[in-house]
Amino acid sequence: MKPPSSSGRRAKRLAAALAAGSFASLALLGQAEAYPAPDSFADLAAKVTPAVVNISSSHKIAEAEGQQAMPFEFPKGSPFDDLFRPFMDQQRQHHPNRKVMSLGSGFIIDASGYVVTNNHVIDDASDIEVTTTDGKQYPAKLVGTDPKTDLAVLKIDAKQSLPFVTFGDSDKERVGDWVMAVGNPFGLGGTVTAGIVSARGRDINEGPFDDFLQIDAAINQGNSGGPTFSTNGEVIGINTAIASPNGGSVGIGFAIPSNMAKPVIEALREHGSVERGWLGVQIQKVTPDLAKAMGLQETQGALVAGVQPEGPAAKVLKPGDVVVSYNGQTVEDMRDLPRLVANTRPETKVELTVWRNHEMQRVSVVIGKLKAEEKVASTDEDNGDNQAADQGGVAVASLGASFAPVNADTRREFNLDDNAKGVVVTDIDEDSPLAAQGVSTGDIIERIGDHEVSKPEQLRQMTKEAKANRQDVVMMLVNHRGQELFIAVKLADA
Numbered sequence: 284m285k286p287p288s289s290s291g292r293r294a295k296r297l298a299a300a301l302a303a304g305s306f307a308s309l310a311l312l313g314q315a316e317a318y319p320a321p322d323s324f325a326d327l328a329a330k331v332t333p334a335v336v337n338i339s340s341s342h343k344i345a346e347a348e349g350q351q352a353m354p355f356e357f358p359k360g361s362p363f364d365d366l367f368r369p370f371m372d373q374q375r376q377h378h379p380n381r382k383v384m385s386l387g388s389g390f391i392i393d394a395s396g397y398v399v400t401n402n403h404v405i406d407d408a409s410d411i412e413v414t415t416t417d418g419k420q421y422p423a424k425l426v427g428t429d430p431k432t433d434l435a436v437l438k439i440d441a442k443q444s445l446p447f448v449t450f451g452d453s454d455k456e457r458v459g460d461w462v463m464a465v466g467n468p469f470g471l472g473g474t475v476t477a478g479i480v481s482a483r484g485r486d487i488n489e490g491p492f493d494d495f496l497q498i499d500a501a502i503n504q505g506n507s508g509g510p511t512f513s514t515n516g517e518v519i520g521i522n523t524a525i526a527s528p529n530g531g532s533v534g535i536g537f538a539i540p541s542n543m544a545k546p547v548i549e550a551l552r553e554h555g556s557v558e559r560g561w562l563g564v565q566i567q568k569v570t571p572d573l574a575k576a577m578g579l580q581e582t583q584g585a586l587v588a589g590v591q592p593e594g595p596a597a598k599v600l601k602p603g604d605v606v607v608s609y610n611g612q613t614v615e616d617m618r619d620l621p622r623l624v625a626n627t628r629p630e631t632k633v634e635l636t637v638w639r640n641h642e643m644q645r646v647s648v649v650i651g652k653l654k655a656e657e658k659v660a661s662t663d664e665d666n667g668d669n670q671a672a673d674q675g676g677v678a679v680a681s682l683g684a685s686f687a688p689v690n691a692d693t694r695r696e697f698n699l700d701d702n703a704k705g706v707v708v709t710d711i712d713e714d715s716p717l718a719a720q721g722v723s724t725g726d727i728i729e730r731i732g733d734h735e736v737s738k739p740e741q742l743r744q745m746t747k748e749a750k751a752n753r754q755d756v757v758m759m760l761v762n763h764r765g766q767e768l769f770i771a772v773k774l775a776d777a
Contacts, residue, residue: 321514324463328475330516333416333446334391335509337467338400338423338437340408341385388466388509389413389437390518392548394444396421398437399548400508401523402428405435413439416473427551432492433523434544435508436551448510451517453496453540456480464500464522464536466509476501478534485537487524492622495537496520502536511538546626560627561653563594565767568617569605572771576732576758578641583607585620588760589767595651600637602760602767603733607643608636624650640733677739681746681774683715684708686739689727697725700765705729706739720770722761729767730760746774 387404391397398413405411411423421439428435439445456462463477478500485495498511502525511520520538550557566585574582584607587600600606606614609623610633627633629652637644678685686706687693693707694700705727711718728736731745749757756773 324477334448335465336389337414338387338389339412340405341410386470386505387507390510391445391447393447396439402430402433402435404508427555429557434547450541451513451519453519453542456519461514463512466506468503468505498536499534501532503532559625559653560650562624563591563596565589576756576771584614585617599646599648605638679743684711684717716772727762
């Protein structure tokens with residue numbers, strides 16, 4: 284593509300300003316820097332589309348499962364849906380147990396015929412067929428899948444070298460950069476759309492490693508698994524999901540960044556599966572209130588809420604630590620840590636920087652291997668008040684609640700676990716600082732600040748000391764039905 288000359292751009296801006304009759308516009312145009320759009324995406328499309336393929340997969344379904352199934356994923360209420368649904372309903376009456384086709388997209392990543400697509404395009408398929416842009420069809424072999432990132436690798440045997448595309452560096456793509464998407468929307472065949480990167484780092488709750496690029500190039504059902512290209516023809520994303528009230532494009536599409544996909548695809552090609560690292564901690568988000576309570580200058584990092592006793596980090600990390608750096612890479616947000624750990628080869632020694640006891644400390648840990656049942660770094664009416672008070676209940680006015688020690692009586696009264704430790708909430712005001720954080724009767728306070736607690740008097744004393752030191756927010760570790768979570772509690776005036 285040849286961009287317009289600088290003199291040509293100035294002439295166009297001058298003409299526009301004169302047409303608007305604005306001398307102020309002339310001054311602004313003279314100062315503003317130009318960001319021209321590409322003249323055309325035709326050359327780019329001609330270069331990359333031969334490597335983009337259509338993928339169809341057949342699935343056997345029973346009548347109960349298939350009542351709403353359609354061979355094409357038309358949005359409900361659309362003209363196509365109204366046109367085809369009566370025909371399909373009639374077909375179901377004669378073929379209750381049948382095969383239905385799922386349509387998607389993919390792209391070839393080397394001349395020998397390896398194809399990348401989304402896992403959900405071919406998940407549980409009995410047959411997979413790949414159609415290239417020249418209309419040739421090939422049966423595809425499933426090489427490997429990774430549901431956690433929604434990626435899959437296929438292999439076709441074409442008996443000749445195939446056109447292919449390569450991955451680019453998605454980290455270099457900035458919000459506002461031009462991109463082009465190619466795919467198979469609604470089963471219509473190779474379709475090209477263009478737009479820009481709208482946002483980065485989107486978490487849409489599709490999986491544990493969400494870090495999507497958001498693009499406004501039109502993405503519709505059937506585009507899944509297709510590539511998003513930078514303007515130099517490299518794949519910088521894999522189209523995976525859309526945000527839409529009706530199933531059609533509204534300009535909000537999500538693509539897996541190429542830098543996340545590359546190691547997964549490489550592992551699938553070599554081993555058919557992905558081996559991930561494991562740290563063995565439960566983490567939570569650092570909120571502004573928690574950062575203030577812990578003395579952190581910035582709201583960043585991953586707060587360790589729990590450590591698995593047999594996990595790799597058992598002897599290195601402890602609840603209350605905030606991991607702010609992983610092997611030299613900054614942990615800006617809680618979601619960063621699971622991705623960094625997952626991409627680390629097991630048995631690798633890594634350096635962590637943690638905020639502990641109001642100072643930065645460096646520790647090292649050997650990353651373990653994630654098992655199928657494990658998580659990399661997981662993110663996640665009482666009538667006994669009088670009896671509990673008789674057992675040593677203590678009211679803490681600044682928290683708006685009463686507490687009792689965890690002992691045999693309170694374990695029985697509040698159905699506490701045998702391993703529970705701390706002080707149990709026996710009564711709580713509805714408008715108290717603790718209630719505002721979701722704490723309820725029967726929850727256990729295990730820590731306040733950096734100190735473990737086992738007696739209600741400790742809570743009262745520590746909150747008094749915090750108020751005396753003009754600290755109006757304290758951090759607590761709460762056990763709610765076996766789930767540990769740090770909270771930041773604003774102390775009320777006693």
